[in-house]
Amino acid sequence: MLPTPSTIEETLDPQNWDSFRQLAHQMLDDMLDYQQNVRQRPVWQPVPQDVKNFLHQPVPQAPQSHSQVYQDFVENILPYPMGNIHPRFWGWVMGNGTPFAMLAEMLAAGMNPNLGGGDHVANYVEAQVIEWLKEMFHFPAQASGLLVSGASMANLVGLTVARNTCAGYDVRKLGLGAAPKRMVLYASQEVHSCVQKAVELLGLGSQALRLIPVNDAYEMDLSMLESTIADDRQKGLNPFCVVGTAGTVNTGAIDDLQGLAEICHREGMWFHVDGAFGAFAALSPQVEACVEGMQLADSLALDLHKWLYMPFEAGCVMVRSKDDHRRAFSLTPEYLAHAERGLAGGSLWFSDYGVQLSRGFRALKVWMSLKEHGVQKFGRMVVQNMNQAQYLARLVDSHPCLERLAPVQLNIVCFRYNPGELDNSALNALNEELLIRLHESGIAAPSYTTLEGRYCLRVCITNHRSQRSDFDLLIVNVVRLGAEIALESTTAQ
Amino acid sequence: MLPTPSTIEETLDPQNWDSFRQLAHQMLDDMLDYQQNVRQRPVWQPVPQDVKNFLHQPVPQAPQSHSQVYQDFVENILPYPMGNIHPRFWGWVMGNGTPFAMLAEMLAAGMNPNLGGGDHVANYVEAQVIEWLKEMFHFPAQASGLLVSGASMANLVGLTVARNTCAGYDVRKLGLGAAPKRMVLYASQEVHSCVQKAVELLGLGSQALRLIPVNDAYEMDLSMLESTIADDRQKGLNPFCVVGTAGTVNTGAIDDLQGLAEICHREGMWFHVDGAFGAFAALSPQVEACVEGMQLADSLALDLHKWLYMPFEAGCVMVRSKDDHRRAFSLTPEYLAHAERGLAGGSLWFSDYGVQLSRGFRALKVWMSLKEHGVQKFGRMVVQNMNQAQYLARLVDSHPCLERLAPVQLNIVCFRYNPGELDNSALNALNEELLIRLHESGIAAPSYTTLEGRYCLRVCITNHRSQRSDFDLLIVNVVRLGAEIALESTTAQ
Numbered sequence: 001m002l003p004t005p006s007t008i009e010e011t012l013d014p015q016n017w018d019s020f021r022q023l024a025h026q027m028l029d030d031m032l033d034y035q036q037n038v039r040q041r042p043v044w045q046p047v048p049q050d051v052k053n054f055l056h057q058p059v060p061q062a063p064q065s066h067s068q069v070y071q072d073f074v075e076n077i078l079p080y081p082m083g084n085i086h087p088r089f090w091g092w093v094m095g096n097g098t099p100f101a102m103l104a105e106m107l108a109a110g111m112n113p114n115l116g117g118g119d120h121v122a123n124y125v126e127a128q129v130i131e132w133l134k135e136m137f138h139f140p141a142q143a144s145g146l147l148v149s150g151a152s153m154a155n156l157v158g159l160t161v162a163r164n165t166c167a168g169y170d171v172r173k174l175g176l177g178a179a180p181k182r183m184v185l186y187a188s189q190e191v192h193s194c195v196q197k198a199v200e201l202l203g204l205g206s207q208a209l210r211l212i213p214v215n216d217a218y219e220m221d222l223s224m225l226e227s228t229i230a231d232d233r234q235k236g237l238n239p240f241c242v243v244g245t246a247g248t249v250n251t252g253a254i255d256d257l258q259g260l261a262e263i264c265h266r267e268g269m270w271f272h273v274d275g276a277f278g279a280f281a282a283l284s285p286q287v288e289a290c291v292e293g294m295q296l297a298d299s300l301a302l303d304l305h306k307w308l309y310m311p312f313e314a315g316c317v318m319v320r321s322k323d324d325h326r327r328a329f330s331l332t333p334e335y336l337a338h339a340e341r342g343l344a345g346g347s348l349w350f351s352d353y354g355v356q357l358s359r360g361f362r363a364l365k366v367w368m369s370l371k372e373h374g375v376q377k378f379g380r381m382v383v384q385n386m387n388q389a390q391y392l393a394r395l396v397d398s399h400p401c402l403e404r405l406a407p408v409q410l411n412i413v414c415f416r417y418n419p420g421e422l423d424n425s426a427l428n429a430l431n432e433e434l435l436i437r438l439h440e441s442g443i444a445a446p447s448y449t450t451l452e453g454r455y456c457l458r459v460c461i462t463n464h465r466s467q468r469s470d471f472d473l474l475i476v477n478v479v480r481l482g483a484e485i486a487l488e489s490t491t492a493q
Numbered sequence: 494m495l496p497t498p499s500t501i502e503e504t505l506d507p508q509n510w511d512s513f514r515q516l517a518h519q520m521l522d523d524m525l526d527y528q529q530n531v532r533q534r535p536v537w538q539p540v541p542q543d544v545k546n547f548l549h550q551p552v553p554q555a556p557q558s559h560s561q562v563y564q565d566f567v568e569n570i571l572p573y574p575m576g577n578i579h580p581r582f583w584g585w586v587m588g589n590g591t592p593f594a595m596l597a598e599m600l601a602a603g604m605n606p607n608l609g610g611g612d613h614v615a616n617y618v619e620a621q622v623i624e625w626l627k628e629m630f631h632f633p634a635q636a637s638g639l640l641v642s643g644a645s646m647a648n649l650v651g652l653t654v655a656r657n658t659c660a661g662y663d664v665r666k667l668g669l670g671a672a673p674k675r676m677v678l679y680a681s682q683e684v685h686s687c688v689q690k691a692v693e694l695l696g697l698g699s700q701a702l703r704l705i706p707v708n709d710a711y712e713m714d715l716s717m718l719e720s721t722i723a724d725d726r727q728k729g730l731n732p733f734c735v736v737g738t739a740g741t742v743n744t745g746a747i748d749d750l751q752g753l754a755e756i757c758h759r760e761g762m763w764f765h766v767d768g769a770f771g772a773f774a775a776l777s778p779q780v781e782a783c784v785e786g787m788q789l790a791d792s793l794a795l796d797l798h799k800w801l802y803m804p805f806e807a808g809c810v811m812v813r814s815k816d817d818h819r820r821a822f823s824l825t826p827e828y829l830a831h832a833e834r835g836l837a838g839g840s841l842w843f844s845d846y847g848v849q850l851s852r853g854f855r856a857l858k859v860w861m862s863l864k865e866h867g868v869q870k871f872g873r874m875v876v877q878n879m880n881q882a883q884y885l886a887r888l889v890d891s892h893p894c895l896e897r898l899a900p901v902q903l904n905i906v907c908f909r910y911n912p913g914e915l916d917n918s919a920l921n922a923l924n925e926e927l928l929i930r931l932h933e934s935g936i937a938a939p940s941y942t943t944l945e946g947r948y949c950l951r952v953c954i955t956n957h958r959s960q961r962s963d964f965d966l967l968i969v970n971v972v973r974l975g976a977e978i979a980l981e982s983t984t985a986q
Binding site: 009010011014024025027029032036044047051052056058059060072073076077078079082083085092097099103108114118120121122124127131135136149150152153163171173174176178182194196197200201202203206208249250303309315329332335337340342344346355356358359360364369371372374375380381384432436437439440448449464468 | 665
């Protein structure tokens with residue numbers, strides 16, 4: 001079946017390194033320009049139909065020149081980004097990335113190690129980064145940690161360890177069908193959807209996730225939590241875990257983490273915290289009190305590509321008990337056996353602590369960035385974004401046609417254009433259209449959510465390029481577009 | 494609690510773009526040199542203790558200059574890679590990456606979009622790449638796909654869809670505790686450990702994974718599979734899925750995929766294929782017959798950072814039924830509601846098809862690389878590696894002190910140094926030491942496995958830089974080191 005060997009041995013390396021190098025420097029210059037001048041461009045613009053057509057072709061059979069491929073990138077891809085590197089992007093929860101971290105990604109891809117295990121330097125870099133993160137978030141030195149793709153995966157890993165540790169039998173071997181009591185866990189109604197996805201993936205079933213009501217500040221109601229746990233015990237269930245949230249995605253609310261830690265301790269339950277972005281308040285001595293209790297978690301999920309401003313992807317999970325963590329994931333077949341010396345030696349086998357066996361060098365950008373700025377500056381940036389949220393809240397509160405819809409606890413401002421005299425359904429339609437026009441204008445990109453039936457513009461500030469003047473511009477344009485749409489609907493009637 | 498706003502607004506961008514740009518060009522030149530001259534360096538060298546110490550420090554509080562941070566990288570990190578970009582690295586299953594894909598990673602981190610969803614160009618690039626992959630692997634055009642971190646995640650996603658689709662009830666809501674019949678699935682004894690990890694994560698329990706014996710070529714015994722399924726049905730279990738392997742990690746064996754597809758069709762079971770690296774045989778018309786039947790899979794897991802030579806991380810899962818795929822993962826809370834126009838518009842919401850909500854632009858390197866070389870060249874590279882494996886097998890077979898321990902079906906050669914007169918346990922110890930010395934010499938980096946109790950050197954060729962002369966050098970040094978160790982043990986006795 002196998003053909004006779006050809007005598008020519010090919011490679012995927014450039015045939016002409018000199019011209020390749022020249023193009024590479026052009027690419028680098030272009031990208032630095034792209035970042036340096038981001039403020040001059042629209043935040044976002046729609047992808048034209050001819051670009052969509054260009055990206056709908058059969059697979060290339062023959063090679064194209066490097067310069068042609070790059071030209072295709074420059075013309076069709078570079079102009080139509082999501083926009084999250086822009087100073088006026090405040091949608092969902094996204095960091096900007098930084099130019100230095102971009103270069104770190106190039107270095108990482110050039111070295112291209114696999115951090116699943118083995119004795120090579122990249123694993124030591126990740127171990128160092130995890131040490132640093134434990135220090136930054138006041139986790140004990142003997143805790144374990146793992147860099148992952150993001151908080152969805154970090155929450156999944158944390159909840160896997162929780163499930164396996166608290167099952168009371170060998171759930172890895174026997175599965176959930178063998179559970180003597182049904183396992184249930186708790187989170188607030190504002191918990192991020194990725195927690196539900198994790199619970200479903202783990203085979204617990206979303207019914208096992210009890211959603212506890214929140215107070216007016218969108219924080220979990222602790223007395224409701226306690227009574228629900230008691231009810232569930234009464235029913236013969238196994239309440240094994242509480243998920244606290246440090247920074248809800250809707251409004252940035254932070255659960256009473258200290259209170260949750262005490263309840264978990266008393267009840268003998270696992271305490272997991274989804275700190276995707278809110279956890280980073282811990283970086284500033286000025287504001288760290290708002291996440292007090294987080295350091296008591298049994299497991300903590302973080303997103304470094306959110307409020308540490310790293311480029312995608314960079315999340316982290318920390319687990320207080322390294323043994324529990326390892327027991328939940330370790331599996332070592334013959335072809336992964338660890339050696340005493342050589343490349344297969346060393347004690348850092350990160351694949352024993354998560355889903356991935358092949359793992360990229362995402363640690364490098366974190367390592368280089370924490371050295372570049374020092375952790376104090378990251379703390380100041382977090383406070384700067386919180387101050388900007390307060391600034392924006394004041395702008396909203398002082399304008400007669402704007403209505404704020406939630407308290408500003410952290411870095412999220414939810415509000416709507418409300419000129420009066422419109423019912424809620426009309427306001428929802430108006431604000432939905434307003435947001436779309438704001439995006440289409442290229443001026444600013446908040447996202448949206450719905451709070452108690454009220455559609456709102458949602459400004460989430462995890463942006464190191466925003467300045468207060470950007471929020472002035474936002475308000476001016478929200479009011480302008482709101483009035484424009486309100487007038488159109490009046491005219492149309 | 495919140496401090497009064499400072500009047501100075503900071504950013505994480507460089508203060509001096511000109512000197513930053515100069516350093517960036519230096520970094521690029523260094524990395525191109527690093528790749529161009531890789532053949533002149535040792536494959537691997539141990540990480541010195543002082544580097545380990547350097548990577549064990551408290552978190553930096555104050556900033557360091559860009560050039561200082563880069564200098565730290567150059568001195569402490571760059572010299573101690575895993576080695577998989579080297580022409581004589583053949584450990585585990587790892588690609589090299591390419592210089593052009595490295596640059597693509599820089600572009601991706603510079604644009605830094607989030608491919609969870611929304612109407613921006615990066616999502617169209619990923620959609621294009623998935624279209625191409627479906628074409629390359631003969632999957633139907635209406636199938637769905639998702640780029641993921643690697644095959645561990647790709648297998649997890651595929652098996653999640655299988656579990657949820659075949660449960661016969663709403664397993665997302667009710668969990669596995671509600672299963673009327675216990676769900677069981679099948680794979681060969683040679684299946685990759687990540688499949689067991691996925692089964693454990695999903696709450697099925699590793700007991701639910703029936704490991705079917707293999708024949709002399711390490712392929713699943715299909716009659717044993719059929720009788721085990723029949724037995725399990727008899728016992729009142731729910732046999733729901735067969736996992737076929739295209740390229741086992743130990744020896745590169747390929748299950749009879751056509752036969753498995755027929756059994757699954759007859760039995761009404763889900764057919765999942767772990768094609769992590771073996772699937773890429775489909776890229777060459779000369780050898781694609783060996784994975785015949787793979788295109789009939791209900792779900793297929795691939796690793797583009799293996800035999801498509803992409804830098805880490807790049808995996809892909811394809812699912813024949815887009816609806817099944819979406820049903821297993823889609824969850825759309827208010828803050829992720831999809832809009833009609835604007836940034837939150839468009840129909841490409843990849844977060845509905847997997848675990849990750851925030852997703853990086855790994856599609857770009859794949860898109861640029863497939864354009865750079867064309868798919869035919871990738872097919873030729875796969876065949877080149879297969880030919881090199883046959884070449885190495887002949888070198889082993891023709892040497893009196895070398896013993897080949899498994900058939901070479903694809904790109905993996907398992908062998909040991911065997912001078913005769915030693916029992917198996919002595920041979921194991923000798924070859925284990927031999928491999929470590931080979932690593933320590935910096936000459937070549939195979940990995941290892943144990944087949945029927947026999948420790949072997951395992952050469953897995955997914956390397957676009959290897960030449961036949963590299964295998965000559967391997968053999969010379971294996972024989973030299975083997976004789977050296979054998980002599981030492983004789984002398985020591």
